[in-house]
Each structure stands twice: as structure tokens, then as C-alpha cells.
Amino acid sequence: MTDTRSTTKRAAIVINPAKTVDIDVRELLAKHCEENGWGETLWFETTEDDPGVGQAKEALAQGADLIIAAGGDGTVRCVAEVLAGGDVPMGLLPLGTGNLLARNLGIDVTDYDGALSGALVGTERKIDVVRARRSDPDKDQVFLVMAGMGYDATIMADTNQDLKHKVGWLAYVDAGIRNLPGKPVKATVEIDGKRVVHRGVRSVMVGNCGKVQGGLEIFPDAKIDDGLLDIAVLAPHHGKLGWLSVLAGIIGKGKTKDTAVEYFQGKAVEISLEHKDDYQLDGDHEGENKHVRMTIEPGALTLRM
Template sequence: MPESLPESQPEPGSGRKRAALILNPVKPTEEDIRGIVAELSAQEGWDEPLVLETTEDDPGHGQAQEALKAGVDVVIAAGGDGTVRCVAEELAGTTTALGLLPLGTGNLLARNLDIDVDDPRSAVEAALTGTERQVDVVYVNVDRAQDAHVFLVMAGLGFDASIMADTRDDLKDKVGWLAYVDAGIRNLQGKPSKVKITLDGGKRMTRRLRSVMGGNCGKIMGGLEIFPGAKIDDGLLDIMTVAPSGAFGWFAVLGKLVARGKGKDPSLEYFQCKEAEVEVDTPLEIQLDGDALGKGRHMAFRVEPNSLKLRMPYGKKDPAILTNPEP
């Protein structure tokens, strides 16, 4: 009689699908996440899911590699945007799909893709049986490091990154995304920095700015579209520069954001490219999808088109996010 297989491994040749759940255990939730994924997997005739928890030392990379080695059909990232980013970094360029189970504060990618941030069962259903789309991934090298990071929503240098670095975790647990507003108000005051920007190897631009951001898709909390027209599958990176003038300059920035970038006010400018370099003389805070990376002076962006399989709900998608909104 052949030896029985370990309980965590599906039977070879069974043809049954299997999901991996990569769970950030520190994210507060009253739901039985493991139970929901196991229950819905069984309902769909899938094998028992492979469950892996992130740790402080490994926020998702090693777990995603383990899931790939196990040959699962979809990897469900259960956590915030940081967990999603780490898992996506390993899945990009593979044939394994990424599903989202949003448990964080921002959950920006989930919001952009119409994944319900308040209904775990709905999110898991989309991860297991939703439509599958190929989306872009943006690679970023910080301070000319050999190894690149990825982001799926947005990254930045300056004011926006200072907000992420200065947001209080205890306040996020109490008031959610309003904690970012608190950090933003505390960081409004500040001097602009001399920034050099090169797009697609062209002529270098020099600006005095508070922030430079790159966007792969455009929405943040409250549905505000800060990168108008940015699409996650168009092969393009959207660049936004922020340069408020004077004490009331932030009102002009906000006004142009609400107007979706329309108008000639130079406080907010937009560009599109496939590659970009951003350099400052004095180190500034850097963030990727809400993760503060510390201070740096140089960021090199590169879009890898359609390099990640992503599961999302069936139904009409926001045309501001996808080039072809139908599933």
C-alpha cells in the first residue's frame, strides 16, 4: 500500500483546484477568515486551502514563494495593501492568480477593483470564482539599489510619504483611514525640494515640489480620483507633481484634484510614461502602496505591462480603472 500523502497536499492527478491563504494575523477582524476560505473552497469542490501566516520578519514574500511551490491555483492575500504588495511581488510574472481579502485600513487596490472591503465572504468568492484580468505592475529601484520593489496602486516621494511614515498605528485602529488625515494636517507645513524628473529617457525637468507620485490606478479613500484616467492595464505610469504656492496653496491643489486635473494651475501637474526617474538633493520620505520605506534621494520607475493575474468580481468595472471595463 502506498504511503498516504501529507494532509496539506492535494492528491496528485485529482484535477481539483486549491487556494492558498496568506493571512496577516495582526489585522483586527471579527470574522473567521480561515473558516470562510475553507467553507467556500469546499462549496466550489476545491481542495482544503493551504494557510500561511505572515510574520514581522516576513510580511508575505516567503509565504507567496511557498504557495507557488505548492502549485496552488490562486493566492489570496488577506491583509492590508502592504501584504498585497509583498505577495504580488512574488506572483508577478507567473501564471498564478492573486486574490484579495481586504483587512487593512486603506485597502486601496481592493477599492479600485470594486472588491467589497466590508464583506469577507464576497471578497473570497471573487478570489475563487471571479473574473481574471491581466494587470500592470510597476517596479521601483530606490537609491539605485539592484533589487527592485513593486507597487500596484501608487508610490511617492515627499509629502505623501511623510503622511504614511507619520500615521499613528493606534489611531488607525480607532478611527481607520481618518488617521491619515491627522498625519496629513500635521505635515502640511514644509519647504519644497528641488526635484529632477526624467520621463522615458527624455529631457530632464526641474521643479520645486512638495511631492512626486507615480500611479498605476487612481482612486483613494472616499472615491477621490487623484490620478484621473489612470488605468491598471494600459501599460502606462501616471506621474503627479504637487507644488502648493504659499500658505493657501493646498486649496488650489485640492481644487484641481476635485476637478480631476483640469485647469492650468501649476500646483498640480500630470504626465504619462513607461519609465521615470526622480531625484532630489536632500533625502525625502518614500512610500510604496502606503508602506513607508524610509528616506531616499532617487527613485527609478518601470512599468511591466500585464504581468500579474488578478481575480476580481464579475460585473461592469469602472472605466476609469480598466481599459476594457467589461469582464
């Protein structure tokens, strides 16, 4: 067997086999590779134990010139964790229900042909990634869309998957109502070394880009390539109506005087809670957490789309 690596480009795909789609991904990808003179694709499937990091590392080790993340935001997050800081670009084949990164980038999540052709021969753009280092247990991860500690993460853990599929972000509102009687947690938030919050909150959310499902923008000013994190601190007033002021704050894009939602920007944020609370990265519940430091890595990931 001859080594054709230097002459023929090879793509790898890291695919979540649990996502059912009405297309034959293998066949479609083979067609696009052949049309563009690429070699046979390296095929990797994610598992529950390894949702993409190990597969992306193996794809790099085998010399892939491009890695296509095919799945939901969880798969994308894991592949990005391996590719961030390197030269190999990432392609996107959105197969999830949220596909938040793809939507924030304006990708048509129903156009599989367009996605694959863009991944192989599209234009490249660099985006920021956020590195999140949590303690207890120590874990170093990256995310691309948004992360949170507190109530928003509880919602992610509790959202009914069927409902999420049917009605999008309204499912989060449903979970939100079911989680209403939550207690605030004392939080300290430091941005670029300066303490900006030290009080009871229900949620601290950190965004790299702004949109969630249904076009609702949690972070109205967030841009994925501005080298800045956007931070939202949610602290509803007592009683059920308190959450309405949070929603009003988000819809009012933080321009109200109400302290139910406060927005900040910076390059690094450190969040310390008085006790553990739910933690989520790009919509995946990551257990409970008490302390995390998040830093922006400007332009660390190359996307081809």
C-alpha cells in the first residue's frame, strides 16, 4: 500500500450514530469526496463513554486534513476541544435538534449537501473558543456557544427531549416553570480579575455567541469572533413573577434598569458558588459544579463552511 497522504486529501467524520436522519451520510459524503478529488473518508462513531474527543484525536493521528463534526452541539463541542489551537479545520454536518453553533453561524441546518460541500471546499473562518477549567473534579473543557451554572443548567438537565424536538426553546420555558421554586445561591463573579457580582443569584451564563432556539437571544451583543466573553447574571426577585422580569430583561436586551438580568463582557471570568449547582456546556448537563474559570481563546478554531 502506498502512502497517498501527501497528494490526496482525506477527511474524517466524527458522527453521533444515535442521531437518525433521512439521508445516507456515508453515501452522500463519498459522493462529495469523489467529486472534489478527496480520498476515502476516515469514519469514527461517538459512544456514550466517548462523545467525540477520543475519535477526533484518532482522526488527527491518522492524518486527517479536515474533521467533520456530525451530530448535535455535544459532538461539535468535543471535536472543537481537540482542534482548538491547531491548523486542521472543522466542518459541520448538523444532525441534532438544537444545532446552536450552526444556527449562530447562519448555516442552513436542513441542507446536508451544502454542509458537506462547504466542509470540503468552502471558505475558512476563525472563531473564538472558550476554555472552561472547573474544579472538583478538575476538568478542562471547551465550549463554543454558551455555558452556565445554576438554573439554566438545571433546565438543560430537566428538559423533556420530545418536547424540545417539537417546540424548541419553549421546552426550556416549560422546564423553567417546573423548576421555579429554586433557591438562589450566593455567587462571586470576577471578570478580568475584578469582582463584579457578590450576591444571591439563580444563574450565571457565559456566552460565546448569542442565539438560542427560536431566535431568542440571551446575549444580544455577543459575537463569535470578537475575542470577548458575554456574561449574564440572572437574579430574579422573590416569587413567581420574578422570572417574568428576567424574561423581560432578556427581551429588553439588558437595557432596563432592573437588576434581574445584568450583562458584562470580558476576556476571563471566574465564577465561585457557595455550594454546588448544575453546570452545562453548550446545552449538555455536566453534573454539578462550584467553581470554574473560563477564558476566551480568540480565533483558536478554524471552521470551513
